[in-house]
Amino acid sequence: MKAVIVQELERSYDKVEALKGISFEVDQGEIFGIIGPDGAGKTTLFRILTTLLLADSGFASVDGNEVVKDYKSIRKKIGYMPGRFSLYQDLTVEENLKIFASIFKTTIEENYHLIKDIYQQIEPFKKRKAGALSGGMKQKLALSCALIHKPVVLFLDEPTTGVDPVSRKEFWDMLDKLKHQGITILVSTPYMDEASLCNRIGLIQDGNFLKIDTPENIINQYENVLLAAQSNQMSKLLKDLRTEEDINTCFAFGDSHHITIKKESLAENGGNFSIDKLTMDLSNKGHKDIHIEPIKAGIEDCFMELAK
Amino acid sequence: MLRFLLEKEFKQFFRNSFVPRMVIMFPLSAILIYPLVANFEVKNVNLSLVDHDKSSYSRNLVQKVVASGYFNITDISTNYEDALETIESDQADLILEIPPNFERTLVKDKKANLMISANAVNGNKGGLGTAYLVRIISDYSGNIQAELMGNHGRLKIPNLDIIPLYRYNPSLLYSVFMVPAILIMVLAMICGFLPALNIVGEKENGTIEQMNVTPVKKFTFIVSKLIPYWLSGYVVLTIGITVSLLVWKLFPEGYLITIYFFATIFILAFSGFGLVISNYAVTVQQAMFMMFFFVLTFIFMSGLYTPVENMPGWAQFISHFSPLKYIIQVLRMVYLKGSSFNELIPQFIALCGFAIFFNGWAVLSYKKSS
Numbered sequence: 195m196k197a198v199i200v201q202e203l204e205r206s207y208d209k210v211e212a213l214k215g216i217s218f219e220v221d222q223g224e225i226f227g228i229i230g231p232d233g234a235g236k237t238t239l240f241r242i243l244t245t246l247l248l249a250d251s252g253f254a255s256v257d258g259n260e261v262v263k264d265y266k267s268i269r270k271k272i273g274y275m276p277g278r279f280s281l282y283q284d285l286t287v288e289e290n291l292k293i294f295a296s297i298f299k300t301t302i303e304e305n306y307h308l309i310k311d312i313y314q315q316i317e318p319f320k321k322r323k324a325g326a327l328s329g330g331m332k333q334k335l336a337l338s339c340a341l342i343h344k345p346v347v348l349f350l351d352e353p354t355t356g357v358d359p360v361s362r363k364e365f366w367d368m369l370d371k372l373k374h375q376g377i378t379i380l381v382s383t384p385y386m387d388e389a390s391l392c393n394r395i396g397l398i399q400d401g402n403f404l405k406i407d408t409p410e411n412i413i414n415q416y417e418n419v420l421l422a423a424q425s426n427q428m429s430k431l432l433k434d435l436r437t438e439e440d441i442n443t444c445f446a447f448g449d450s451h452h453i454t455i456k457k458e459s460l461a462e463n464g465g466n467f468s469i470d471k472l473t474m475d476l477s478n479k480g481h482k483d484i485h486i487e488p489i490k491a492g493i494e495d496c497f498m499e500l501a502k
Numbered sequence: 503m504l505r506f507l508l509e510k511e512f513k514q515f516f517r518n519s520f521v522p523r524m525v526i527m528f529p530l531s532a533i534l535i536y537p538l539v540a541n542f543e544v545k546n547v548n549l550s551l552v553d554h555d556k557s558s559y560s561r562n563l564v565q566k567v568v569a570s571g572y573f574n575i576t577d578i579s580t581n582y583e584d585a586l587e588t589i590e591s592d593q594a595d596l597i598l599e600i601p602p603n604f605e606r607t608l609v610k611d612k613k614a615n616l617m618i619s620a621n622a623v624n625g626n627k628g629g630l631g632t633a634y635l636v637r638i639i640s641d642y643s644g645n646i647q648a649e650l651m652g653n654h655g656r657l658k659i660p661n662l663d664i665i666p667l668y669r670y671n672p673s674l675l676y677s678v679f680m681v682p683a684i685l686i687m688v689l690a691m692i693c694g695f696l697p698a699l700n701i702v703g704e705k706e707n708g709t710i711e712q713m714n715v716t717p718v719k720k721f722t723f724i725v726s727k728l729i730p731y732w733l734s735g736y737v738v739l740t741i742g743i744t745v746s747l748l749v750w751k752l753f754p755e756g757y758l759i760t761i762y763f764f765a766t767i768f769i770l771a772f773s774g775f776g777l778v779i780s781n782y783a784v785t786v787q788q789a790m791f792m793m794f795f796f797v798l799t800f801i802f803m804s805g806l807y808t809p810v811e812n813m814p815g816w817a818q819f820i821s822h823f824s825p826l827k828y829i830i831q832v833l834r835m836v837y838l839k840g841s842s843f844n845e846l847i848p849q850f851i852a853l854c855g856f857a858i859f860f861n862g863w864a865v866l867s868y869k870k871s872s
Contacts, residue, residue, distance in 0.1 A: 272715065
């Protein structure tokens with residue numbers, strides 16, 4: 195049985211279509227990443243799957259239970275961690291965990307093994323009010339609370355947004371451990387670099403999936419020649435590169451610009467593009483310290499290509 | 503399940519730095535202070551005197567006015583125009599003008615005219631001040647009459663002396679009228695406002711979402727929200743009754759149990775109203791304003807300050823829709839007249855109607871919004 199099945203799911207808010215008939219399936223025990231920019235429909239999808247929102251049309255089921263008809267059984271076996279910290283800030287760390295344990299008719303002790311790795315890090319502060327925790331610790335507490343009843347499927351809506359890089363890394367390590375405990379994890383994130391940590395990912399934009407596959411396959415299917423370019427005037431470089439006739443696309447990527455070359459310009463297709471020629475062109479336009487090299491595509495490059 | 507949620511609610515309730523104090527302080531200060539402030543008895547009316555006569559009769563009259571204790575003579579003007587200026591500059595509320603030859607006319611014709619002019623910007627003060635003054639003057643005229651007749655010693659004119667008997671509030675104390683009503687106002691605030699604000703607060707913080715994905719039933723969740731405030735309602739009511747006994751020497755003529763019984767229905771109705779608001783409001787600020795608007799309307803339409811019978815027809819009609827009106831009637835009747843349940847059946851039916859209406863609406867609107 196699939197952990198999550200979604201078929202032709204649609205949902206609109208007034209005139210805005212948040213989900214335009216999306217379909218996907220998640221296998222048991224995998225980490226499925228939903229990756230896309232803000233406003234792509236990630237949270238809407240999560241709210242439908244966690245029975246907080248009704249879809250306009252389409253079908254969705256979690257662990258074999260239909261989200262509308264069997265919402266009661268779903269609520270017993272899923273864990274949900276919303277993007278915004280939603281625990282009681284005026285209760286202590288321990289009290290928050292306890293209230294969520296008792297709501298699910300379980301105790302902290304019973305499922306302590308599940309949350310041990312995470313909870314141990316915040317246990318020294320268990321008498322502290324949740325509102326007084328740091329951002330990273332809040333995330334750990336929220337994850338502990340979502341896990342305390344041993345959910346079958348765990349929904350994490352942008353769990354690493356606003357978390358420092360070290361905590362982000364730790365967080366993903368924890369997810370990997372949970373996966374080995376047999377928990378299916380659906381995680382959404384706007385960070386493309388986290389995609390490679392998922393078993394499979396769905397790239398989402400404007401309420402549609404652009405592609406669903408393993409991160410490796412998505413990268414391998416990338417066909418363009420991709421170059422990274424740097425010079426001493428980065429913003430001028432972006433403009434100049436975009437006027438080059440051989441260049442198809444050019445985006446700013448951190449400390450370099452990623453450029454793709456038009457197919458017909460490549461030497462193998464009879465074109466006359468070469469890195470040396472481009473370097474020459476750019477230095478004629480006043481650029482210095484020009485550095486251009488071919489690179490391997492990342493998920494973000496694939497997303498840019500697919501989103502075009 | 504409810505037990506765990508209640509445990510959480512009570513923890514949060516007592517951890518809140520403001521709500522438990524408010525539950526104690528609000529009824530205390532309301533019962534202690536409001537009746538003193540919300541008082542329509544008019545004292546210290548400033549009187550400007552224009553005495554053209556300056557006779558022994560006119561002096562007697564003035565003495566009588568001063569002796570009544572209601573009036574301060576702020577100035578003595580030589581003519582009406584000067585007196586009017588003191589009214590214009592707000593130094594005086596009333597002018598009493600005694601015409602020239604007042605004494606002579608009175609003795610000769612057995613009849614004389616006086617003029618009272620009142621500043622009616624504060625209609626209450628002007629009206630009541632005039633009424634007091636008229637009473638003093640008519641009292642005075644009775645004395646004069648007796649004196650003049652007595653001089654002749656022949657004819658006795660029958661003198662009608664009216665002594666009204668004020669049933670249920672013999673000394674017409676305003677506090678007796680206000681205290682039961684203020685008790686209810688406090689109850690409405692604690693049991694209507696607070697749970698609504700609490701629920702909307704959970705909405706605003708997103709914590710309600712986290713609760714919604716658990717097997718907790720909405721009904722259980724809401725009941726766990728209401729119970730602490732219901733209990734606070736009884737605490738508030740008990741404090742209020744005790745304070746009004748100690749400070750205002752007020753104890754219900756009827757049974758306390760009648761008060762608690764009706765208070766229970768009222769709490770149920772008004773917390774239901776709070777829930778309706780909490781279903782429509784998205785932020786605490788919105789809820790606060792919506793509550794404020796309705797509670798203010800309910801209070802003004804309830805006859806708390808001004809009798810419903812004094813209102814224009816349309817307002818009297820609207821007042822039927824204020825649950826506060828019925829419960830205030832109940833408290834006043836039990837407190838002052840000692841009414842028992844049998845005399846309060848119309849109010850009982852009305853309050854039950856409100857309880858069913860508001861809670862039913864709350865349940866329906868909750869389902870819609872999810």
